[in-house]
Amino acid sequence: MFLFNSSIMAHSKTPCFRNCALLFAFSIVSSLSAAPPPDKVKDLNTPRDFPSIASREQWLKRAKDIREHVLVSCGLWPMPGKTPLKTHIFGKIDREGYSVEKVYIQTLPGFYLAGNLYRPLGRGPGPFPGILNPHGHWKEGRLVDTKDGSASARCISFARQGMVAFSYDMVGYNDTHFANADPNKASYDSHRSFGAAKTDQLWSISLMGLQTWNSIRALDFLESLPDVDKKRLACTGESGGGTQTFMLGAVEDRLAAQAPIVMVSHTMQGGCSCENAPGLRVDYSNMEIAAAPAPRPQILVAATGDWTKATLTVEGPSIAHIYDLLKARDKFDFVRFDFGHNYNQTSREAVYGWFGKWLLHNPDPASLKEAPYQKEPDSDLRVFPDDKLPEDAMTREQFTESLRKLHQAQWQKMVPENNASLERFKQTILPAWRHTMELDWPASPPQVATGELTKNGEYTTAKVTIKPRDAESSIVATYWAPASLLTHSAPKVVVLAQPDSSVTTHDDTSPSGLPLMLLLHGIAVLDLSQQTSDQSHDQFTNFYSTYNRTLVQQRVGNLLAACSAAQTADARKHPRFRVVLVGIGAAGIATILAAPGADAVVADANSLDTSDDQALLAPDVFSPGLRNIGTFEGAPLLAAPHPLLLHNTGQNFRVTAIRSGYKSSAAAKKLRIEPARLSDEALANWISEL
Numbered sequence: 287m288f289l290f291n292s293s294i295m296a297h298s299k300t301p302c303f304r305n306c307a308l309l310f311a312f313s314i315v316s317s318l319s320a321a322p323p324p325d326k327v328k329d330l331n332t333p334r335d336f337p338s339i340a341s342r343e344q345w346l347k348r349a350k351d352i353r354e355h356v357l358v359s360c361g362l363w364p365m366p367g368k369t370p371l372k373t374h375i376f377g378k379i380d381r382e383g384y385s386v387e388k389v390y391i392q393t394l395p396g397f398y399l400a401g402n403l404y405r406p407l408g409r410g411p412g413p414f415p416g417i418l419n420p421h422g423h424w425k426e427g428r429l430v431d432t433k434d435g436s437a438s439a440r441c442i443s444f445a446r447q448g449m450v451a452f453s454y455d456m457v458g459y460n461d462t463h464f465a466n467a468d469p470n471k472a473s474y475d476s477h478r479s480f481g482a483a484k485t486d487q488l489w490s491i492s493l494m495g496l497q498t499w500n501s502i503r504a505l506d507f508l509e510s511l512p513d514v515d516k517k518r519l520a521c522t523g524e525s526g527g528g529t530q531t532f533m534l535g536a537v538e539d540r541l542a543a544q545a546p547i548v549m550v551s552h553t554m555q556g557g558c559s560c561e562n563a564p565g566l567r568v569d570y571s572n573m574e575i576a577a578a579p580a581p582r583p584q585i586l587v588a589a590t591g592d593w594t595k596a597t598l599t600v601e602g603p604s605i606a607h608i609y610d611l612l613k614a615r616d617k618f619d620f621v622r623f624d625f626g627h628n629y630n631q632t633s634r635e636a637v638y639g640w641f642g643k644w645l646l647h648n649p650d651p652a653s654l655k656e657a658p659y660q661k662e663p664d665s666d667l668r669v670f671p672d673d674k675l676p677e678d679a680m681t682r683e684q685f686t687e688s689l690r691k692l693h694q695a696q697w698q699k700m701v702p703e704n705n706a707s708l709e710r711f712k713q714t715i716l717p718a719w720r721h722t723m724e725l726d727w728p729a730s731p732p733q734v735a736t737g738e739l740t741k742n743g744e745y746t747t748a749k750v751t752i753k754p755r756d757a758e759s760s761i762v763a764t765y766w767a768p769a770s771l772l773t774h775s776a777p778k779v780v781v782l783a784q785p786d787s788s789v790t791t792h793d794d795t796s797p798s799g800l801p802l803m804l805l806l807h808g809i810a811v812l813d814l815s816q817q818t819s820d821q822s823h824d825q826f827t828n829f830y831s832t833y834n835r836t837l838v839q840q841r842v843g844n845l846l847a848a849c850s851a852a853q854t855a856d857a858r859k860h861p862r863f864r865v866v867l868v869g870i871g872a873a874g875i876a877t878i879l880a881a882p883g884a885d886a887v888v889a890d891a892n893s894l895d896t897s898d899d900q901a902l903l904a905p906d907v908f909s910p911g912l913r914n915i916g917t918f919e920g921a922p923l924l925a926a927p928h929p930l931l932l933h934n935t936g937q938n939f940r941v942t943a944i945r946s947g948y949k950s951s952a953a954a955k956k957l958r959i960e961p962a963r964l965s966d967e968a969l970a971n972w973i974s975e976l
Contacts, residue, residue, distance in 0.1 A: 357537055360499070363721075373389070386667070395678075401454030418452055421527045423477075428455055460668065487908075494529075530560075547629050547633055552600050564911070565722070588602075702947045723842045779866070781812050783876065808974075839909055846883040853865050875889075882921060885928055891934050893936030927953030941959050
C-alpha cells in the first residue's frame with residue numbers, strides 16, 4: 287500500500303537498508319501542509335459534485351455525519367436545553383375555510399420568534415398535518431404577496447386543504463428582532479447584523495445557527511397544538527427559506543415531508559450569512575444536506591431562471607440515487623418550471639400535490655389547486671406593530687453574550703469529575719472535535735514515497751515525500767532512525783512538528799538539537815517540514831471558513847494522518863511503534879488539538895492567552911467552534927489517559943479541565959504541565975521514560 291522508489295529497492299539486500307525500509311512501513315507520515323493554492327479556494331459559487339455512493343450502508347453513515355456536522359456547525363452540539371416557549375396566540379380572524387392568528391414564542395430566554403398561524407375552519411377538530419413556512423429574502427419577509435411569491439397564499443391554501451400552517455420570520459424581519467433594533471434600518475441589514483463579529487465564530491454563534499434553532503422550536507410549537515397531528519409535520523420555504531427547510535430536515539426526524547424551493551443547487555450555495563455557518567460546507571454541499579432526510583418524502587422545485595436550472599440533470603438525479611439505494615424512489619420528486627427565482631402559484635401547486643399525497647393521503651393530489659385568496663393587511667398580521675417587544679426581550683449584544691454563557695455552562699457541565707463522566711464527555715466531545723476540526727477520522731493513511739536512504743554517522747536518514755489524503759500538495763519530511771531502533775520491544779517514533787525556522791531542509795544535514803537527543807535515546811524521528819503557509823486569504827471574509835479549512839484545521843488533519851499511519855504496522859512481522867507527537871513553538875497549538883491521534887503528546891503552549899477571544903483569531907490559531915470543544919482542553923481530554931506534557935503554558939493558558947480529567951481517570955502521574963518552556967534535553971528525557 288506504500289510507494290517506495292527504485293533506489294530503495296536496489297539497496298534492499300543490505301541489512302541496514304532492509305531494516306530502514308521496514309521502518310518506513312510503520313512510519314507513514316504526513317505534515318503541516320500549506321493552504322490550498324489560490325485557484326483551489328472554494329466559495330459559495332464553486333461547483334460541487336455529489337459523492338459516489340455505492341451502497342445503502344455507505345450513505346447511512348455519511349448521512350449521520352452530515353446531521354452531526356450541521357448541528358456542530360450551527361452551535362447546536364450538544365443541543366441546548368429547551369426552555370418554555372411561553373406561547374402567545376391572539377388576534378384571530380375568521381375567513382371562509384380558514385382562520386389566521388398572531389403568534390409569538392420564546393425560542394431562547396430573551397429572544398422571541400413571531401409569525402402567523404393559519405388553521406382550517408369547518409373541517410372538525412382535527413388533528414391536521416402541520417406545515418412550517420419559512421420565507422426567503424423578500425424585502426417584505428413573511429408579509430410578501432407578489433406574483434413571484436406569497437407566504438400568505440400558500441398558508442391560506444394549506445389551511446383550506448385541511449392543514450395547519452405556521453409562517454414565521456427570519457431574524458431581523460418584521461416582528462422578530464432584538465430589543466435595540468433600529469426600526470429605520472432595512473430588514474436585510476438588521477438580519478445580517480447578528481453573528482457578524484469575528485469572535486462569534488469561536489463560539490459557533492451564527493445567524494444560520496439561530497435560525498435553525500428557531501425552526502426546531504417552531505416545530506415544537508406546531509407539535510404542541512392539540513389540532514396538529516405530530517406524525518404529519520412538514521416544512522417548505524423558498525430561497526433562504528428553502529435553506530431553512532433542508533437544514534431542518536437534516537437534523538429533525540419529526541418532519542414527515544419537506545419541499546425546499548429554488549435553493550438546492552450544485553453551484554450557488556446561498557449568499558447570506560443565514561445560509562453560511564462556518565465549517566458547514568467544507569466537505570458537504572446543499573445537495574447532500576438535502577439528501578440527508580432520505581427516505582422521508584421530499585420534492586425539489588427548481589426554476590430555469592436561477593441557480594437551480596440544472597436540477598433535472600444534476601441535483602435531482604443525484605439525490606434520486608440515494609432514494610433508490612434506500613428503496614424509496616417513489617418518495618422523491620423534482621420538477622423545474624420556466625420562471626425566475628420564485629415561489630409562485632405554479633410552484634406552490636406542485637407542493638400542494640406532493641403534500642396532498644403524503645400528508646393528506648388525497649386519492650387525487652393533482653386536484654389540489656390554489657383558489658383565489660385575499661391576504662390580510664400587514665397591520666392585521668403584524669405581531670408587534672409598534673415594534674415594542676416583551677419586557678424581557680434582549681438587545682443583540684445581550685443575547686449574544688447569553689449564548690456565550692450558555693456554551694460556557696454546557697462545557698463546564700461536561701468537565702469530567704470521575705471515570706464515568708470522562709467516558710460521557712468523550713461520547714459528546716469526540717464528534718464535536720471531529721467536526722470542528724473538519725476531520726475525516728480515522729483517516730486513511732497517506733501515500734508515501736521515500737528518497738534514497740543514506741548513512742549519516744550513527745543514523746540512517748532519508749527524505750520522505752508525503753501526499754496526505756485529499757491534500758492539494760505533497761510535503762517533504764526528514765526521517766532519522768538509530769541503528770538500535772528495532773532492538774526495542776516497543777520502539778518509539780517521534781512525529782516532530784517545528785516552526786519554519788527550525789526545520790531541516792537538506793539531505794546532508796546532520797541531526798541536532800532535539801532530534802539528535804532523541805536519537806541518542808534510541809528513538810526514531812520524523813521531522814515534519816512545516817512549509818510556509820499561504821496566508822494571503824483572509825479567513826474572515828467571503829464566508830471563507832464555511833467552504834475551506836483554516837490553517838490550524840489543515841495542520842491538525844495532517845498531524846492526525848501522520849500519527850494514524852505511524853501506528854499502523856504488520857503485527858505478524860513487526861512490533862507496534864509507539865507514536866509520540868511533539869510540537870515545538872508555534873507548532874504546539876495544532877499538536878494539542880491533534881492529541882487524540884497519538885500515544886503520547888508533548889506540546890509547547892506558546893504562552894497563549896486562552897482567556898482572550900482576540901488572541902484566538904490569530905491566523906495560525908483560529909478555528910470556528912474552538913470554544914465549544916473547550917478551546918485547547920477538549921482534545922487532550924479525549925486522549926486521556928495517554929501521557930501528556932504541556933509546557934510554556936504561561937499564566938493564562940487554561941488547563942483546569944485537563945487536570946480534572948486526568949485525575950478522574952487515575953492518570954494524574956501521566957500529566958505534566960509546566961508554565962515555562964522546557965529545554966530540548968528535558969523533553970528528550972521525558973519522552974525516553976515513557
